[in-house]
Amino acid sequence: MLDYALLAALAAVIRTGSFERAAQQLHVTPSAVSQRVKLLEERLGTVLVVRGSPCTGTPAGQRLCQHVEQVSLLESELRHELPGIQHSGPPVTVRLAVNADSLATWFVDAMAEAPDCLFDLVLDDQEHSADWLRRGEVLAAVTASAKPVQGCDSTPLGALRYVATASPAFVRRYFPEGVDTTSLARAPRLTFNSKDRLQALWTERAFGAEIASPTHWLPSSQAFIDAALAGLGWGMNPEMLVAGHLRDGRLVALVPDQPLDVPLFWQRSRIASRTLAGITRAVLRKAGATLHQMP
Secondary structure, eight states, X not given: OOOHHHHHHHHHHHHHSSHHHHHHHHTSOHHHHHHHHHHHHHHHTXXXXXXXXXXXXXXXXXXXXXXXXXXXXXXHHHHHHXXXXXXXXXXXXXXXXXXXXXXXXXXXXXXXXXXXXXXXXXXXXXXXXXXXXXXXXXXXXXXXOOSOOTTEEEEEEXXXXXXXXXXXXXXXXXXXXXXXXXXXXHXXXXXXXXXXXXXXXXXXXXXXXXXXXOEEEOOOHXXXXXXHHHTSOBEEEEHHHHHHHHHHTSSEEXXXXXOEXXXXXXXXXXXXXXXXXXXXXXXXXXXXXXXXXXX
């Protein structure tokens, strides 16, 4: 039989990344948290936490952490159905995976419309966010993958539209004769991280080939816009974030009328949950009002 006081300590360590922060969350001493995790490891005969800075869960530890969060979600359902059940702890925490540009544009508004709960967001590229679902580390994800992960449902959200943008000065410097494969090969681009292929996808669609070029690495949606405004390079920016800059001439589209639409999907666990269902309704409602709907 699992001891949920021990499991709660384990989950707190893995999610907060330290025994000290877990102790603050649970209102006990770090020593008590350490003893609970050690006792759980001894009972199960396996290491559950990799001690470090931050502390991380082993595969077994992550699986138990997921179990604790699912149980917490189910218990919250019982409190709605059986008002006599008393609960004095914090609201249930729901862990989701989302791409940075969705978070910077529309997803926070969806969170604000969701039922009372706490959010634990994991940021990853839309091409990779479904991997968090496959590993069982999140309950839902905004992803570019339409095929449902096992045990999940998938619903199309619409497309996040990107525009290849740069400052007028940058365009004058690197594209005096226009934007073509030769000029793109020497013009610095902006890249979010090693998983970011938006710039490559756009050159493939606009010019028929992936064009290698020097790049700045900027893992921030806002930094992408700031760098483009400063003339550091060109990059794919969400249209809704740069519409004002394009309208006022502070940024220009490298190739007018050549946006890149990235279809997004909402994949969520089939676990029966009033909370997750409420989050799903909020996400679909906000996405439907914000994203480009595909024909």
